Amino acid sequence: MGSVFSLNGKLLENRREDGLDDGEEEIQSEQKASHKVNKRGTMTQQSLRIGVLMGGSSAEREISLKTGRSICDALKRRGYTVIPIEVEASLPHQIRAKKISVAFLALHGPGGEDGTVQGMLEVMKMPYTGSGVSASAVCMDKGLTRVVLQAAKVPVPPGMTLSGKTIPVRPPADLGLPVVVKPCAQGSTFGVSIVRKRSQWKEALQEAYRFGEQAVVEKYIPGREVAVGVFGNEVFPGVEIIVPGGFYDFTAKYGVASTRYVCPAALSPKLEKALREYSLRAYQALGCRGAARVDFRIHTNGRPYILELNTIPGMTERSLLPMAAAKIGLDYDDLVERILRDALPKRRAPSAKKTRAKRSSAP
Numbered sequence: 001m002g003s004v005f006s007l008n009g010k011l012l013e014n015r016r017e018d019g020l021d022d023g024e025e026e027i028q029s030e031q032k033a034s035h036k037v038n039k040r041g042t043m044t045q046q047s048l049r050i051g052v053l054m055g056g057s058s059a060e061r062e063i064s065l066k067t068g069r070s071i072c073d074a075l076k077r078r079g080y081t082v083i084p085i086e087v088e089a090s091l092p093h094q095i096r097a098k099k100i101s102v103a104f105l106a107l108h109g110p111g112g113e114d115g116t117v118q119g120m121l122e123v124m125k126m127p128y129t130g131s132g133v134s135a136s137a138v139c140m141d142k143g144l145t146r147v148v149l150q151a152a153k154v155p156v157p158p159g160m161t162l163s164g165k166t167i168p169v170r171p172p173a174d175l176g177l178p179v180v181v182k183p184c185a186q187g188s189t190f191g192v193s194i195v196r197k198r199s200q201w202k203e204a205l206q207e208a209y210r211f212g213e214q215a216v217v218e219k220y221i222p223g224r225e226v227a228v229g230v231f232g233n234e235v236f237p238g239v240e241i242i243v244p245g246g247f248y249d250f251t252a253k254y255g256v257a258s259t260r261y262v263c264p265a266a267l268s269p270k271l272e273k274a275l276r277e278y279s280l281r282a283y284q285a286l287g288c289r290g291a292a293r294v295d296f297r298i299h300t301n302g303r304p305y306i307l308e309l310n311t312i313p314g315m316t317e318r319s320l321l322p323m324a325a326a327k328i329g330l331d332y333d334d335l336v337e338r339i340l341r342d343a344l345p346k347r348r349a350p351s352a353k354k355t356r357a358k359r360s361s362a363p
Helices: 023-034 059-079 089-095 116-123 133-140 142-151 196-209 250-254 269-285 320-326 332-343 352-361
Strands: 002-005 011-015 051-057 081-087 102-105 159-162 179-183 193-194 215-219 223-231 235-244 260-262 291-299 305-310
Touching: 051 059, 059 081, 059 332, 081 089, 081 235, 089 116, 089 215, 089 235, 102 116, 102 332, 116 133, 133 142, 133 305, 142 159, 142 193, 142 215, 142 269, 142 305, 179 196, 193 196, 223 269, 223 332, 235 269, 235 320, 269 291, 269 305, 291 332, 320 332
Parallel strands: 051 081, 051 102
Antiparallel strands: 002 011, 159 215, 179 193, 179 215, 223 235, 223 291, 235 260, 291 305
C-alpha cells in the first residue's frame, strides 16, 4: 500500500498497489451485489439506487438544481431510492461510494450536457438517462448541429459560425439585419443578442464570446416560437411560447410570469405535420435517445426553422417538456419514471453461438 501526500507533506489518501483507495474494493463489491436482477435479467425497482446528477459549474447551474430537485421528488413519490449528487471533480468517487446503479442526468450546459459526463459514465459502465456522448456533444455545439441538420434536409435559419473570437467590422451582408448572435455552446439564451442596428454588432459578439471561442450568427426569423418534445419515436404536442416583446430570453423563461404557454400550439394540420416530421428527423439525424426538445421559429410566412435541439430538457415546474407530456396523459411523475426506465439495461439477447448450439442439439 502506498500513500499520497500534498506538497506540504499532509497525508491525503492511502492507495493500494492495485490502484484502489482503501474501502473502494469493498464499495465496488457491495455495489455489484446491490445491483440485483430478476430472473428476466433486468434490475428491479427495489435494487435500484438512482443518482440524480445536478448542479455543475455552467451558467445554468441554478436551473439544473431546480430540475434535479423536482426529479428527486418525483422518483421518491414513486418509491425509488434516490441519491442527489451535486456534480464536481469528485463525481466518479461519489458514484462509487454511494453505490449508484443508474445516473439520472439533470445537468444543463457545458460540463454536463455536452458529452463530458456521458463519456465518464460510459467508461464507468454506468447506465444513464438521455443521449449518448456524440449526440450530446454535437447538440451542445450549435454550429455542428446546423451542419448535421442541413445535411439531413432540415431547415435552419441562414447563418454561419465565427471562430477564434474574431469580430468582423459589420454583420454579414447576405444575412441583413436583424441577426441573432449567440454562443456556440451555451443554453438558456445566455449570451444571446438580437442585433437590429449595426452599432449593436460588436457588443453582441463580445457578449457571445464571453461564453466560448465560437459564436453563431443567424438571420432573425420574425414570427412564433414553438417547442416540440421527442421521446424515441414519439413526438409530443407542440408548445407555443408567447413572450411580451417577442424575445424568449432567460428572464422570460424563468423570471417573468407574463410569459404565456399554449399547448397544444394552434397550428394548421400542414404545419403540425411538418413540425412533427422535422423534429423526428432532427432527433434521428443527431443520434439522440431518451427525451429531447426541438426548438422552432415559425416565420410569419409559415415556414418553420429549427433553432436547436436540447438533449436534457428542463424539468422545472415551468418547463416545456412536462407541459407537452401532460397533453398525452403523462403527468410529471410518469414522465420522470419513463425517462428513467428508458435508461435501464435491457435484457440481453442470446448470443449467436448459443443460438447455434441450441439448434444443433435440437432433434
